Amino acid sequence: MTLLTVEKLDLRFDTDEGRITAVDDVSFTLDAGEVLGLVGESGSGKSVTAKSLMQLNPSNAVYGSGSEIYLELERNVVDVLSLQSARELEIVRGGAVSMIFQEPMASFAPAITIGNQMVEQLLIHTALSKKKAADLSVEMLERVGISDAGKRFYQYAFELSGGMRQRAMIAMALSTKPKVLIADEPTTALDVTIQAQVLDLMKDLVAEFGMAILFITHDLSVIAQTADRVAVMYLGRILETGTVRQVIQTPSHPYTQGLLNSLPKLAAIDEPLTPIAGDIPSPLERPPGCVFHTRCPKAKPGVCDQSIPDLFAMGSGQAAACFALTQDWPSAN
């Protein structure tokens, strides 16, 4: 069952330097019980895309007129971008959609106890009494593996360890039983050993609660561990999508191939790394045509810098936006 549909999402920021395109023609769907990984370098627009699901972007964000985001709840379908006031947005923010941020320390208010922040959210989204909300919060803290949850409830974020904080964040995010969980680099700030624990915890919870996760990361190995499907983003566009297996084992877009090649391999310690040539263009210097053509080894002048390639379906769900995959691409000369 499809929970979330994003159609032709366009998003620009009005800045002093001009309008900056952050998300360009992004479409994807998310099914219940599914984990969709959104991969990309910093500045690829993955976080902005995720925040659009709750209209969390700063006030200078302008959504394109054709953009549509639908959320299918039990009783009705919510058109997220049509919601105007903060009160209308409550059903999405923290209700149907919850979000976990990269830095658990910074995402808790430093001078409010963890318990109070959890209860506050529950009072907004549920009809629970204060007492019941507190009980549920402690229960959730226990559920995510925090020892001594009753005591932690009264503590502040700075009194917890990094892994513990992220667990508490997850507990808070899940306490309202959201349909979709957005995890924005949830493990980047954690130690590797704790990363694995947190990832396992998240996978368990998805299974248990039957919700969908939009997992944002720049780390392909984390994606390989967690996601069912992947979308690779670059400069605000999705360049390739498919199941994890397809994208990682048979990448078809030159960018995805480059990303995978640039990963250090434990099996081949002595081999030099092969980074993608060039730098990410500045957002003010958005390349015309295919956004990746400035760094693409296969780029053809007159083709790739002229028009934008559509996603080309490769069969069995995999698709990539590259002219080199189409019929009329001149074979190597």
Added chain:
Amino acid sequence: MVKFLQFTLIRAVMSVVTLLIVSLIVFSLMELVPGNCAERYIAFKNTQGQVITIEDIQAEERRLGLDKPFMIRAGTWAGNVFFKGQFGDSCILRLNINNLLSDKVWISLGICLAALFFSYLIAIPVGIYAASTRNPLANNSVRFISYLGLALPSFLLALIIMLTTTVLFGESMAGLFSKEYRDAAWSFAKFTNFMSRAWLPIFILGWAATAFALQTVRALMLDEISKLYVTAASARGISGRTLLWRYPARHSLGPVINSLGFDLNRIFNDLPVVALIMTLTEMGALLIDALAFSNDQQLAGAILVILTACIVLVNFVTDIVLALMDPRVRTGLMG
């Protein structure tokens, strides 16, 4: 709790050290005035028709302890000020300074603290609103007012108000009391008379402080609003006033409280000049009198120390309040 007492004690000791440094500076300044008290005393007696010799001066110096080394005199003076609360005699006015200042100190402090209170009463809500609104008109006017607070110093504002009221109403708003109450004992009538006039100096003294506090509150709020925990809170569905007051406002309160001492400093800074223009015969005008017109170093020193002591006290209290407010410090101290 033990740690908290320890913390308070350390803060108290630091405040005392600050005061000691300040009083040493003030005492050194007093010493800079040409001619010591004995010479002045004697010179005064001279005008009364007595014949004075060098021996008389020396005897007088011994009597006042002026023959002792600098550090001992400084120590004695500071000791009297801190332990006995005695500022000694003014050798120009030949009066006890404590008697001279007495209730004037309380009136001046009352007015200054009222000015501080009102400036924050205005600055906090307006600053928070200005930081949270995207309305350019509100933002620019707040900015302009805070700039004007600097460019239109209180003494100019006082002057303009004084002149206009005099010209328009024929009666000047000068002084804290009407003529008939000036020397009267405190009574209900005198108090209402005081209140009906005190608002103007409070407004003028609070003017610059409000402008600065406004800028502080707005800047601190902007800082807090851009933090991740605010985004995280709105991602949880918290919105509107709850979001604003419970999150960024609550968290910027600490630094705002921290700036109280500096704003009191600012108000004291303006006090003497405003007092002079408005002919408030309270502490500020006395200071100018003591310095500009009679070189009365004891009186000037006493006033400087009192003003500074108030600021040090406010800083001490805000430090403690801050420690209690910040859960990090609090849990560190209280366990």
Added chain:
Amino acid sequence: MDLLSRSKQKVTDQSLKEAYFTASQTQLVRARFKKNRAAMVAGWVLTLMILAGFFSEFLSPYAPTMAGRDKQYENGPPQMPKFWDENGFSLQPFIYGTKRERSIKTNFRWVITVDREDRRYVRLFVKGWKYSYIDLNWDLPGDAFDVNFKALTFSTHLFGVDKGGIHLFGTDASGKDIYSRTLRAIFTSLKCGALGVFIAFVLALIIGGISGYYGGWIDSTLQMITDAIRTVPPLPLFMALAAFLPQEWSAEAVFFVISSILGLIGWPTLARRIRTHLLSERSQEYVLAAELCGASSSHIIRRHLLPSFTSYIIVDLMITFPYMVRLETALSFIGLGLIDPVSSLGSMMQNVSKADILLNYQWYFIPVLFFIAFVLAFVFVGDGLRDAADPYTDARK
């Protein structure tokens, strides 16, 4: 042809892009500053005022001292040059001649009457009182050490009238030209503020630098002293210091000492900022790297730490400046700073403290407006510079 122009276009695009990424800090600050319209306007106002201050002698038709007084025009209202009146049009602007009389009819006050038949024409580049751009006149102890050196002496002034006097902003009670005095006062305030800021800056750099670089107990001790001085309200302290100046000192000496006191009082805040910045900068890896390479402390301070916050220091100085000017003005206003023969904004404001002035001689307030504009321009420019230098800390205190 088409191809050529297109490739040229591409080259300029490329170089523009290059310019953006390789722009120095100064260039970026300038570019950002230019976008701030309020700060730009303030910047122009400030530049004009500073220029007017520097060329005040050239721009003033009369000396701002008693020497330049107009005995026939005491307490005279401002005179605005006109091009026409009921008697016809004139290409050359003119003002009217005035007469001064006192009789039973005028209640025995001097009253100035305007004679509309008597036209006085404004002339440009007239010869007038002499002034020198280099004028060293020090009255040091001992006659042999007195310095009296004048150079670059001129007597041309931008404008004047063919007969009588022209007073754009009117005159004061002794007939001194308020326009000339205002320009001079701006110069005095600039000079005083600059000297004060300079002294404060040197002290702050030394004390804040030592404190921030060495840290530890040196830092604690210095911070304690700095904080103690910072708690004393500056104006009362300033008054206490200024009151001890001997009455018989020359105007130059008083000016110098007043400016020095400004510096002596102003350093703690600056020192604290420098220290805080140094402390945070010091723990950066690049300092550790320099230390590991065996660089000496003074080398690290000079070559690494100071350059890391020059723009920051400049902004701080710019923000400190109006405070200095304000302190000086307040002090002069109550008669403890620069006094009447010296034209300073404060000493000129002293004249406006009577209701009589507001009723009869409103033009005395013109210097007050200049003072407000001057400080406001400084604050706007200072804030604009701060925002431009550090765009991510919007309007920090």
